[in-house]
Amino acid sequence: MARDQVTAFGTLPDGTQVMQVEIGRGALRASLLSHGARLRDLRLDGVSHPLVLGASSLAPYLGAMAYFGATVGRYANRIGGGRFTLDGHEVTLDRNEAGRTCLHGGHDGTATLPWDLVDHGADHATFALELPDGHMGFPGELAITTTYRCQDSCLEIVTEATPSAPCPLSFAHHSYFALSDEGNIDQCRLQIAAERYLPVTAEQIPTGEIASVADTPFDFRRPRSLGPQTIDHNFCLARGTGPAARLTAPSGLQLEVETDAPGLQVYTADHIAAPAGPDPDRAACGPRAAIALETQEWPDAPNHPTFPNPVVRPGQIHRNRTTYRFRNT
Template sequence: MSPTIFGILADGRQVRRITLRSGGLRAQILTMGAIVQDLRLEGVAHPLVLGCDRLEGYLGPARYFGAVVGRFANRIGGARFTLDGREYRTDPNFRTRHTLHGGTQGTDLMLWTVESRAEDRVSLTLQLADGHMGFPGRMDMTAQIWLAEDALNLTLAATCDAPTPCSLTHHGYFDLDGAGDIRNYALMIAADHYLPVDDDLIPTGQIAPVEGSAFDFRAPRVIGQAGYDHNFCLSDGPRSLRPVARLTGESGLALQVETTACGLQFYDGAYMDGVPGLDGRRYGPHAGAALETQHWPDAPNRPAFPDAILRPGQIWSETTRYRFLQ
């Protein structure tokens, strides 16, 4: 099926929607932000992800929903970092003093180019200029998105022409039951440590054990109302693809997350409020769970965290698989 026009930006550029199919899965991908706009599983009557029927939602209250965010996902404290002896100041788009998801004009709002597509997959590319949002170096990125019967797969890759922070992630929200509340879902995360944060959600620098805390999801348990927006430390660097988390709805439908990344940001959607969603839904607090595979937040300012600097001649690449289990 040929791409269709999903919406038109204020400057007249078209945002196109691409349909992917494989087995019982069907996905809708937007050229803006490489957004997974909709995801359906045969036999399940509701969308599996939170999304919007209209482009305006992604430009407003649903910003980041389903998008590839970067060039550095999550937060950089103080909107600054020092690299090779030079200080860089980045766009302070979070509470006017920190950088979130690459800045005001992050990859989620940019039009990606379709390099290739088939019935079950699409490859999209994007280039960020040297100095974009204050970050050094030109960055060339590729997002490969494909379906494999029971799974949504993403391989994100990047190269650069100068040393620069690099962490891309798929910022999807999942709702397995379609009821708009994930607090009674069971969650397992294979992490012995997590990153405590301050009042601005910036890591304190401590790498804390989960044992004995509300962050211990090593055995599946109900999410509850603790208010999660934290990085779970999966490893001290990239690994081969392995299962790292499982989310199970009250219906019994489960989502297994497999990734090569060293971190997993779990956000329980506590601050959603009246977001216009798919099929006429309105998303309120806890309507979906974000399970973002990525580098640890604020890593450019934390030498004790895994290295998040991409250098010329290197290829940064991470793969994540979201597998649905019935």
């Protein structure tokens, strides 16, 4: 298979064609889709199974797999009540989660939209998207690019966005990483460079407390097995201390996450559904088959003045650079 290959992958209901681009360098190869600027498939030499959950056709991405591998925004994670106050004015957003919260930018967030493939080469691809003022309730027009680059055993993802009006911005890469093909993450070991995390309400909205991980089930400062623990929380990353997270499978296959984002949402995928039919070319898919490691701004930050400020103003650039580095020991 050519490393620089663009093919049609499917057609959206409105007639828009979705393109797939294959990139790779050294031991790592990726398949990307223009729908959601998403990572569909990721392969590492010496590993027989895909490293992320994905589908071999477009239809699942228009339903239950809408966020799998996608670039989610314009505000990743949740904004409680689907509202916030900015410069003295209340902003009301699309409430796409049980009518209560705005999740991943609303029902028509960036994960659901067709992006333009504006540049690609043997080891990289760039997708671009423009959102109008008021899209899902957010103020200002927004120009966004997401660039994937394979660098030997590393996948680097850079998302940049420039607003025409003040707006809180947060983008996250939403792959579910499957370092084992056994369909369960419980025996994987996780380490996170975070002294604190955000407790949440029953609706998964931060309470406002920035809590110590010490003496809690969220203390991953030293590597330990995930076990059956359910996690869907933001970890407040320490800056300049090396990798933000390290995930190790029983086989020894390891993933390191490096980022300039202030937060890491860890989701153990307890609630994802298994596909309707078997797909022998994909990793096992079902509850706890994989784990999401989403680098982002802190959830609900527009409603918490003690959280890092996510508001980006005209003339500024929001940037999230994340590298996923694989080692097969």
